[in-house]
Amino acid sequence: MSKPFPEDSIGLVSPQTYPFDEPLELACGKSLAQWELVVETYGELNAEKSNAVLICHALSGHHHAAGYHSEDDKKPGWWNHYIGPGKAIDTSRFYVVSLNNLGGCHGSTGPASINPETGKPWGKDFPNLRVRDWVHSQAKLADKLGIEKWAAVVGGSLGAMQCMRWALEYPERVAHCVVIASAMKLTAQNIAFNETARRAIMSDPHFFEGDYLLNESLPSSGLSVARMIGHLTYLSDDGMGKKFGRELRSGSFERGREDPVEFQIESYLRYQGETFSKSFDANTYILMTRALDYFDLAREYDDDPVAAFRHALCKFLVISFTSDWRFSPERSREIVNALMRADKDVVYAEIESSYGHDAFLIPNQVRYQELFAAYMNKIKV
Amino acid sequence: MSKPFPEDSIGLVSPQTYPFDEPLELACGKSLAQWELVVETYGELNAEKSNAVLICHALSGHHHAAGYHSEDDKKPGWWNHYIGPGKAIDTSRFYVVSLNNLGGCHGSTGPASINPETGKPWGKDFPNLRVRDWVHSQAKLADKLGIEKWAAVVGGSLGAMQCMRWALEYPERVAHCVVIASAMKLTAQNIAFNETARRAIMSDPHFFEGDYLLNESLPSSGLSVARMIGHLTYLSDDGMGKKFGRELRSGSFERGREDPVEFQIESYLRYQGETFSKSFDANTYILMTRALDYFDLAREYDDDPVAAFRHALCKFLVISFTSDWRFSPERSREIVNALMRADKDVVYAEIESSYGHDAFLIPNQVRYQELFAAYMNKIKV
Numbered sequence: 001m002s003k004p005f006p007e008d009s010i011g012l013v014s015p016q017t018y019p020f021d022e023p024l025e026l027a028c029g030k031s032l033a034q035w036e037l038v039v040e041t042y043g044e045l046n047a048e049k050s051n052a053v054l055i056c057h058a059l060s061g062h063h064h065a066a067g068y069h070s071e072d073d074k075k076p077g078w079w080n081h082y083i084g085p086g087k088a089i090d091t092s093r094f095y096v097v098s099l100n101n102l103g104g105c106h107g108s109t110g111p112a113s114i115n116p117e118t119g120k121p122w123g124k125d126f127p128n129l130r131v132r133d134w135v136h137s138q139a140k141l142a143d144k145l146g147i148e149k150w151a152a153v154v155g156g157s158l159g160a161m162q163c164m165r166w167a168l169e170y171p172e173r174v175a176h177c178v179v180i181a182s183a184m185k186l187t188a189q190n191i192a193f194n195e196t197a198r199r200a201i202m203s204d205p206h207f208f209e210g211d212y213l214l215n216e217s218l219p220s221s222g223l224s225v226a227r228m229i230g231h232l233t234y235l236s237d238d239g240m241g242k243k244f245g246r247e248l249r250s251g252s253f254e255r256g257r258e259d260p261v262e263f264q265i266e267s268y269l270r271y272q273g274e275t276f277s278k279s280f281d282a283n284t285y286i287l288m289t290r291a292l293d294y295f296d297l298a299r300e301y302d303d304d305p306v307a308a309f310r311h312a313l314c315k316f317l318v319i320s321f322t323s324d325w326r327f328s329p330e331r332s333r334e335i336v337n338a339l340m341r342a343d344k345d346v347v348y349a350e351i352e353s354s355y356g357h358d359a360f361l362i363p364n365q366v367r368y369q370e371l372f373a374a375y376m377n378k379i380k381v
Numbered sequence: 382m383s384k385p386f387p388e389d390s391i392g393l394v395s396p397q398t399y400p401f402d403e404p405l406e407l408a409c410g411k412s413l414a415q416w417e418l419v420v421e422t423y424g425e426l427n428a429e430k431s432n433a434v435l436i437c438h439a440l441s442g443h444h445h446a447a448g449y450h451s452e453d454d455k456k457p458g459w460w461n462h463y464i465g466p467g468k469a470i471d472t473s474r475f476y477v478v479s480l481n482n483l484g485g486c487h488g489s490t491g492p493a494s495i496n497p498e499t500g501k502p503w504g505k506d507f508p509n510l511r512v513r514d515w516v517h518s519q520a521k522l523a524d525k526l527g528i529e530k531w532a533a534v535v536g537g538s539l540g541a542m543q544c545m546r547w548a549l550e551y552p553e554r555v556a557h558c559v560v561i562a563s564a565m566k567l568t569a570q571n572i573a574f575n576e577t578a579r580r581a582i583m584s585d586p587h588f589f590e591g592d593y594l595l596n597e598s599l600p601s602s603g604l605s606v607a608r609m610i611g612h613l614t615y616l617s618d619d620g621m622g623k624k625f626g627r628e629l630r631s632g633s634f635e636r637g638r639e640d641p642v643e644f645q646i647e648s649y650l651r652y653q654g655e656t657f658s659k660s661f662d663a664n665t666y667i668l669m670t671r672a673l674d675y676f677d678l679a680r681e682y683d684d685d686p687v688a689a690f691r692h693a694l695c696k697f698l699v700i701s702f703t704s705d706w707r708f709s710p711e712r713s714r715e716i717v718n719a720l721m722r723a724d725k726d727v728v729y730a731e732i733e734s735s736y737g738h739d740a741f742l743i744p745n746q747v748r749y750q751e752l753f754a755a756y757m758n759k760i761k762v
Contacts (some may be wrong), residue, residue: 188625188646189618195647196609199654200581203602221584228577229610232570240569246677263674265569266576273580293644296627325706 004071010042010084010091013067013077015107018144024102024137027130034116037141038063038100038107042083043091045145051381052147053089054138055079055098056155056162059230059288060280062106065098066091081363088372093381094151102137103129103287111283112213122283124210129287131158131295135165142173149173151381156180156360157327158288161295164335167312168297174314176379178372181324181360183331184297184305184338190326193233194289197226201282210283223282224273231272236323236356240265305338315345317375319368321359322352347375385452391423391465391472394448394458398488399525405483405518408511415497418522419444419481419488423464424472426526432762433528434470435519436460436479437536437543440611440669441661443487446479447472462744469753474762475532483518484510484668492664493594503664505591510668512539512676516546523554530554532762537561537741538708539669542676545716548693549678555695557760559753562705562741564712565678565686565719571707574614575670578607582663591664604663605654612653617704617737621646679719686719696726698756700749702740703733728756 005011015038023031040063045052055065057078066083068076082088083096100108103126111126142150153163153174160182167177186194201207204222208215232240244265301308316339320332329350339346351368353359359368386392396419404412421444426433436446438459447464449457463469464477481489484507492507523531534544534555541563548558567575582588585603589596613621625646682689697720701713710731720727732749734740740749 185627187618188621188627188644189613189616191627191644192609192613192621192646192650195644195650196606196613199602199609199651200606203585203606205586221580225577225581225584225606228573228580232573232577235570237568237570240573244569246566246569246572263569263572263576265573269573269576270580 005068008084008086009076009080010067012071013040013042013064013069015040015063017107018141020137020140020144022140024133024140026127026133028128030127032102032109032127035102035109035137036107036113037102037109037137039141040064040067040077040098042066042096042098043094045095045147046381049146049148051093051095051151052142052145053094053096054142054150054153054166055083055089055096056134056138056153056159057098057101058155058157058159059285059292060276061159062104063098063100063108064106066096078361082369082372088369088376089154090373090376094376097141097145097147099138099141101134103284103291105281105284110281111210111287112281121213123213124283126283126287129291131161131165131291132169134162134291135169138162138166139170139173149175151379152176152178152376154178154180155182157182157357158292158295161292161297164297165295167314167316168308171311171313174312176317177312177314178317178319178375179332179335180319181321181327181332181357182335183327184335185295186293187331191293193229193326194293197229198286198289200225200229201286207282210286212282218277219282220274220277223280223285224270224277226273226282226285227276227280228269228273231276232269233326234357236325236354238323239354239356242354244268305334306341309339309342309344312342312344316347317372318346318348319360319372320350321355321357321368322350323354324357324359326357386449389465389467390457390461391448393452394421394423394445394450396421396444396488399522401518401521401525403521405514405521407508407514409509411508413483413490413508416483416490416518417488417494418483418490418518420522421445421448421458421479423447423477423479424475426476426528427762429762430527430529432474432476432532433523433526434475434477435523435531435534435547436464436470436477437515437519437534437540438479438482439536439538439540440666440673441657442540443485444479444481444489445487447477459742463750463753469750469757470535471754471757475757478522478526478528480519480522482515484665484672486662486665491662492591492668493662502594504594505664507664507668510672512542512546512672513550515543515672516550519543519547520551520554530556532760533557533559533757535559535561536563538563538738539673539676542673542678545678546676548695548697549689552692552694555693557698558693558695559698559700559756560713560716561700562702562708562713562738563716564708565716566676567674568712572674574610574707575674578610579667579670581606581610582667588663591667593663599658600663601655601658604661604666605651605658607654607663607666608657608661609650609654612657613650614707615738617706617735619704620735620737623735625649686715687722690719690723690725693723693725697728698753699727699729700741700753701731702736702738702749703731704735705738705740707738
């Protein structure tokens with residue numbers, strides 16, 4: 001491990017690109033002839049290849065889940081607090097595989113990649129993806145890595161939807177399924193938030209119906225508003241109140257139209273939106289929110305989640321957070337109820353937290369961390 | 382009453398414009414030299430002038446609260462179900478005054494009006510308004526109508542904030558104050574939703590920093606997204622689920638990028654946004670959400686709502702709705718607690734409803750209607 005990094009960090013990591021030449025058949029009916037996945041791995045695959053853990057990322061995530069890319073790196077990967085030596089996902093026991101999903105914008109084949117048929121960015125012609133497409137592509141990756149069966153598939157939010165789909169699509173290839181802050185399908189309200197975010201992007205005149213790269217343009221303001229909508233729904237009212245209250249940026253109530261940002265929460269959200277819009281691809285955002293909206297675990301099982309989960313062969317850990325109102329504990333309890341009625345082995349924990357949906361990403365939540373670690377440590381490898 | 386209208390309707394009504402030539406001093410330090418208010422009245426002012434009820438409108442409301450503008454009018458005013466002969470606000474007893482607030486876009490002086498100093502639309506130069514400015518302008522209107530004291534001031538949401546401010550600014554001029562689905566100040570989350578909506582408008586390139594009229598332009602897509610954000614937060618998750626579920630517009634899961642509107646909730650929200658953006662002024666929307674954000678009942682009373690309410694001389698009815706998550710029952714209970722500690726006469730009702738914040742506008746909610754009517758009927762005129 002590189003010297004300047006914390007002792008419990010995995011240290012320096014570097015992503016690797018895996019090219020795939022066999023076509024991937026997609027749920028939409030189209031197929032991708034050639035595609036690539038960007039992947040990071042942490043820890044060592046054991047001789048029996050029985051200690052592999054797959055990390056599935058959420059809406060704005062990517063392959064860089066833990067460790068640092070350089071010694072100057074100011075921030076580690078997005079789940080660094082939960083992946084590393086001695087951490088919940090203990091890299092001294094597990095071989096952790098973390099990828100950027102297809103359709104992403106961090107190196108895996110996506111709407112900003114070059115379409116080999118045209119030599120130009122895919123843009124709006126990139127096929128629509130479903131959660132199952134990601135799972136199928138992840139299975140091809142597992143084949144390439146020689147992993148027959150995952151010790152665990154782990155994810156939060158949209159990531160957990162991939163984990164549940166894994167348990168149904170490849171039951172014999174999953175030993176444990178960790179479902180954090182998720183749902184079997186979105187509510188109408190959730191779909192409405194996503195649709196409003198997409199509208200913000202699509203109505204930006206720099207969007208060019210998705211072909212902004214061909215037009216040397218970027219729908220930054222639309223994407224920024226979209227991110228603001230998302231971000232604020234991932235926080236809880238209480239948590240925001242505690243963090244920002246009604247604090248004024250300037251400390252007074254005088255204001256001119258020249259600088260209409262007065263409340264701290266406004267400048268915070270605006271900053272989040274602007275930062276995100278510089279680093280994320282708008283078509284990817286649309287694609288990922290669509291995949292979220294369309295995910296419906298039990299659709300092809302006659303809308304019966306019990307019938308769906310009967311296909312699973314793994315054990316489950318389900319975690320929710322009390323202040324998460326976009327993927328509320330009620331949604332997790334529905335998962336748990338269906339699993340129990342399907343006679344599956346399930347541990348459920350509802351974690352007291354004021355961080356809303358973002359709680360699953362946030363460090364230093366003792367009970368979450370301990371419970372997550374306790375479950376993972378009991379997994380036999 | 383005109384024949385084609387329902388018996389319990391106030392029938393045909395027509396708005397009147399009241400010009401004011403004395404300058405209105407505003408909280409921001411500026412003043413409006415000349416200004417107009419558009420007003421509708423329903424019922425008859427009695428000889429003692431003791432039966433006048435003021436209706437204060439919310440974010441997107443206006444003066445047309447009840448009755449019809451013509452025999453062909455398909456829809457009555459926005460609160461028609463609660464204002465009329467025999468209704469909660471009974472026009473056979475009360476003389477009801479309903480206005481479009483200053484800064485509005487339905488006829489009263491606002492950002493789209495002509496600035497007499499330039500001969501051009503005010504646009505971004507229209508002064509910022511606070512809730513107290515509306516209350517002061519409404520007091521001038523009361524003077525003009527010869528109303529010394531309101532039998533009641535009544536409003537929902539932002540309208541109720543005006544009512545509470547009335548009770549503090551002109552205690553001797555209010556007998557009853559009806560506060561529906563409101564709060565003494567917004568939470569950080571509420572401010573964040575408003576800010577995101579404003580961002581959507583301001584980042585529309587057709588906004589021209591507020592001078593879109595001068596540029597013969599309209600920020601319709603930004604305003605449409607802003608309205609979608611607002612609208613969806615006025616509905617409850619459950620209510621939306623019941624109304625739309627995850628119903629598909631097309632009835633199937635096949636889709637192309639050509640028509641990405643698939644879920645019913647999406648087409649509903651998009652329609653709401655587009656309709657609104659054709660009839661509402663973007664600067665007014667910004668101005669009204671700002672007034673909402675800045676409202677803080679007790680700010681100049683050392684942040685002590687009990688001290689604030691001690692100034693009131695009227696009686697209070699406070700109503701909240703169980704599924705309202707933007708102005709939750711908790712906020713109303715805070716009002717009630719402060720009123721009780723200030724030794725004021727207050728009736729509080731928490732109405733079971735799945736309609737979210739919009740519940741205060743929606744007809745046919747029996748308990749709400751009955752309780753509202755019972756309270757109003759006991760008011761002596």
